Amino acid sequence: MIHERLSRRRYVKATGVTGAVSLAGLSGYLGDVRRQDGTLEIVHWWTAGGEEDALNALLEGFQEQYPDVEIDNNPAPGGAGSALDAAIRSRIVDQTPPSTFQIWPGESLRPYTDADVLASVEDLWDEEMREAYLASVMDVASPEDALVSVPLNIHRLNNLxxxxxxxxxxxxxxEGIEDPADLLEVLAAADDAGYTGMAHQTSTEWSTVQLWETVLIGQHGVETFEQYVAGETDGLEEQVRESLELVVEYGDYFSPDAGAIAWDEGNAQVIDGEAAFIHQGDWAAGQYGEADFEYESGWDYVPFPGTEGVYSMVIDSFVMPEPNPSPEATAAFLSYCGTIDAQERFNPIKGSIPPRTDVSTDGFPPFLQNQIEAFQGSDEQPTTIAHGTAVRPEVKSEIEETFARFLETEDVDETTQRLLDAHEAAGF
Incomplete structure (x- = not known):
């Protein structure tokens, strides 16, 4: 599996956009950005599957309440958010921030909070909203104990x-697959029957990062995973190596065109009856609904083997860059994202569940009602590496670059060491 790509490290060297270092100190001279109240520029990466339909439903609801606000819908898709991140950092350097942008909360926010280029949104969280939101979600919305984002949804990552x-x-x-190693036998059985075992893409590294972290949890538990993301890697060599070895073995049953497809194209192979399984977040279900692929009769899911009782959270949120080109329109949009109406419109289409606990589930399809029940019954709700919440962007970049090389070499020993060293290599 050899793929040519421009690594994140080379991109950083080529563009000079270096994360927190580039952002630091910018807030002092961003004050001359011209304010253009009335036009709301939203930068996001929702262009695949049911994602675009979900965003359109959200914007339709917003415009019903704020008809005078003109929306500049400006997608920046690609690389599981990395294209958007690079675009936003570049625009902040160029002193042209958008009104708002989509971002995973938690550690992804830290370069921006460190640089003091996000406004506090504390005032947008009224008492009703604070009481309705899940505490675990509010925690990741405020990495520095100050709310700087408004979460819109919760996806579950550990689905099969x-x-x-x-x-x-x-x-x-x-239902009978007990652990990640047992899944290998099932993939082999599907291959023997003439199907692709797992519809997995390797054209970009993020899908394999999320597969690896889920395998690590499935084999060794959330405590081991959280020890790793905290940078406490002493004594984890065996666990990291074992999980990587299994990912390599899974690779024998990936899609034949894994190096040339995107995740939604892999998901289409499940819909079309070419592939048996796919490991993805709940957003995959949005594509199933769009294709009239019926839940339980056409497709179904189980928690990834070994992760029963775990709800690995992927959360999307919006923020207010400061200074802001349209502060009043931006505040209105962020406030709307936190409402029951917004979350009722967006989440059923997106294939996610609401972070508010008072949203009626009546309008949610059976799959998402089951996911809500699974969340409520889960014992542990870790955040994720691949989707930016669990580790700082600098560490995430080291891990992504490690997996970019891993997809070319499948060198388990080298990859194990690089993963163990990722926090130190990133300066943490």
Missing amino acids: FYNVGIVEDVGVDP
Whole structure:
């Protein structure tokens, strides 16, 4: 699996956009940005599957309440958020920040809070909103104990989706797969029957990062995972190596065109009856609904083997860059994102669940109602590496670059050491 790519390290060297270092101190001379109240520029990466439809539903609801606000819908898709991140950092350097942009909360926010280029949104969180939001979500919205983002949804990362007809034809029971190693036997059985075992893309590294972190949790538990993301890697060599070895073995059953497809194209192979399984977040279900692929009869899911009782959270939020080109319109949009109406419109289409606890589930499809029940019954709700919440962007970049090389070499020893060293290599 050899893929040519411009690494994040080379990109940083080429552009000079170096994360927190580039952002530091900018707030002092951003004051001359011209304010253009009335036009709301929203930068996001929602262009695939049901994501675009979900965003459009959100914007439609917003404009019903704020018809005088003109919206500049400005997508920056690609690389599981990395293209957007590079674009935003560049615009902050150029003193042309947008009104708002989509970002994973938690550690992804720190370069911006360190540079003091995000406004506090404390005043937008009224008492009703504070009481309605899940405490764990509010925690990641305020990495420095000050609220700087408004979360809109919660995805579950540790899903294993499958084509019901294929697994019945192969004669396997996904409910009976007890751990990540057992999944390997099931993928082999699907391959023997003439199907692709796992519709996985390797054209970019993020899908493999999220697969690896989920395998690590499935094999060794959330405590080991959280020890790793905290940078406490002494004694974790065996666990990291074992999880990587299994990912390499899974690779024998990836899509034949894994190096040329995006995640939604892999997901389409499950819909079309070419592939048995795919490991993805709940957003995959949005694509199923768009394709009229029926839950339980056409597709179904189980928690990734070994992660029963775990709800690995992927959260999307919006922030207010400061100074802001449209402060009043931006405040209105962020306030709206925190409402019941916004979350009822957006989440059923997006394939996610609301972070507010008072949103009626009546309008949610059965799958998401099941996910809400799973969240409520979960014992642990870790954040994730691949989607930016669990580790600082500098550490995430080191991990992504490590996996970019891993996809080329499949060198488990080298990759294990680089993962163990990722925090130190990033300066943390």
